[in-house]
Amino acid sequence: MKTQTLATVGAILIALTTLSACGNTIRGIGQDTANTVNATQAAGKKVVRAAN
Secondary structure (H helix, E strand, C coil): CCHHHHHHHHHHHHHHHHHHHHHHHHHHHHHHHHHHHHHHHHHHHHHHHHHC
């Protein structure tokens, strides 16, 4: 293979790896946000029960 072809294939592999990492990060942020919402709702329910 030519050097230019190898460089192109390498660049494509690096780009795909980077995009994969971004996808994992976005998924993690979504899970963290969902956990935060659940914890806030649970705390709100505890406050309501304590007030009754």
